[in-house]
Amino acid sequence: MEKIRGRVWRFGHDVDTDVIIPARYLNTSDPKELAKHCMEDARPDFAQKVRPGDIIVAGKNFGCGSSREHAPIAIKAAGVACVVAESFARIFYRNAFNTGLLILESPEAAREIEEGHEVEIDPEAGIIKDLTTGKTYKCQPIPPFMRELLKDGGLIPHIKKKYQKMRLEEEAS
């Protein structure tokens, strides 16, 4: 995984999926359409001002609420390269991996890094560096199973690999 460098957008605790992408826009699943309304109810100008490679830093329980995969899809399509938070809600956590949105848990970084700071992230090494202050943070390592998913290119390629193996075994027997 490549290093990421971008500006920080800060949000608070319990950023819910209705804030990430309000349900009123869920009559489509087109990533470009969803991106236009990303974070709209918290920061109406976010979708316009966010630049590719930018980073969201937030508090506890990021992505709580609905199971809508539209949430990580909207964040990713808006150009956000990574979300760093103190913790993530369970369904959002799985959805982010499944849709290829990089998310990292680092309570200390999440508490300290401020709005507008330049940050560099090395996802392989699990290092977050605040270039504005010079401080470096470690993040929680990505669990082995999730790493395996990432290596296979996501859940579906991973499943297909298994599925094809299953089929071959069935045919062989």
Place this chain on the structure above:
Amino acid sequence: MKRAMTLAEKILATKAGLTSVEPGQLIDVPVDLALANDITAPITIKIFREAGIPKVWDREKIVLVMDHFTPNKDIASAEQVRLCREFAKEQGLIHYYEGGNCGIEHVLLPEEGLVVPGDIVVGADSHTCTYGALGAFATGVGSTDLAATWITGRTWFRVPETIKFVYRGKLRPWVTGKDLILYTIGDIGVDGALYKAMEFSGEVIRRLSMAERFTMANMAIEAGGKVGLIEPDKKTLNFVRRHSQRPPLVLKADRKAQYLEVREYDCSKIEPQVAFPHLPSNTKPISEVGHIDIDQVVIGSCTNGRIEDLALAARILKGRKVNPNVRAIIIPGSPRVYREALRKKYIEVFLEAGAIVSPPTCGPCLGGHMGILAKGEKAVSTTNRNFVGRMGHPESEVYLASPAVAAASAVLGRIASPEELGL
């Protein structure tokens, strides 16, 4: 010796074919039912098609419920439903619900007998945890996870730690399952059970109706929980026998099971609860609410759209009038609930009172349609979320409560307890 297990661990171990499991372990389990709705199914279908797999794993175990933006609110929603309908036809899915046979998914599925105790259910809807009330391990997943299940018939789980909640004592008048779960979320916070299984137990839970148990399990996700489980008892089995042909798998927690934490509540001290904007954990007892004028009341949803909920509302609205400043929207959760409400004359009571009766839909709960709030408007709602912009304008407000508090508030035009009506 076999490890003593919690109810969540017991179901997962049994279904995975293991003698025991422990928290943190990753397991692969067969899925009994895989659910999606008109918002989440279109993405699942797209992913399934892109995977290039011709047929779903089991056309009898996939359920599609068109309930969120239906009756279709606009052209884009209608297109999403059409995509689902065509997919259901193409794959020969048995359980496709749209139009006259359609209800709110988590009200509908137990009624249709599609879930029984011991099942593993995944749903691309976070309130799939509702079926925990039947002792089923049921949880919300995203569309990609669901597509993987459509292909393989399986899913993976990290075995969660369990927090046990014990409810003791006698309930006060007008205190319902909704108040207990709001109180619990208020106690532990919206991430108080993050990644954890919640197990609801104690004499109070045994006395609750199935409807109230569904309400409690439904909101486990509002505390971050993976599942909200209740051990099956006679009431559960009676319910299942009435609705389903499938045999239940009745599992119970071991006496020596290890819990991350056990929390006990003396329910005689719990008043009707109201969750203030903008988090379900932002609860207050009704006596501390103060004077809050409201513009709308919503009674319904996967949380409180069952016949028992409408009965409670009817008891309060009978012979009374909805305050002229309030729109009271009542949404039977399914066609069966609607018909029973007609038979029992609740619909007449609601219409006489000046309420609006809607067809079954998620509609206003998620700000979809059928009751959207304008800037600055306030609603008392029996739904499950009061996030910013949930029911409409980002500057509108949603207060979560039971059907009893919602109905009393509709009459008085402000957040109120039924006791204020002399009930």
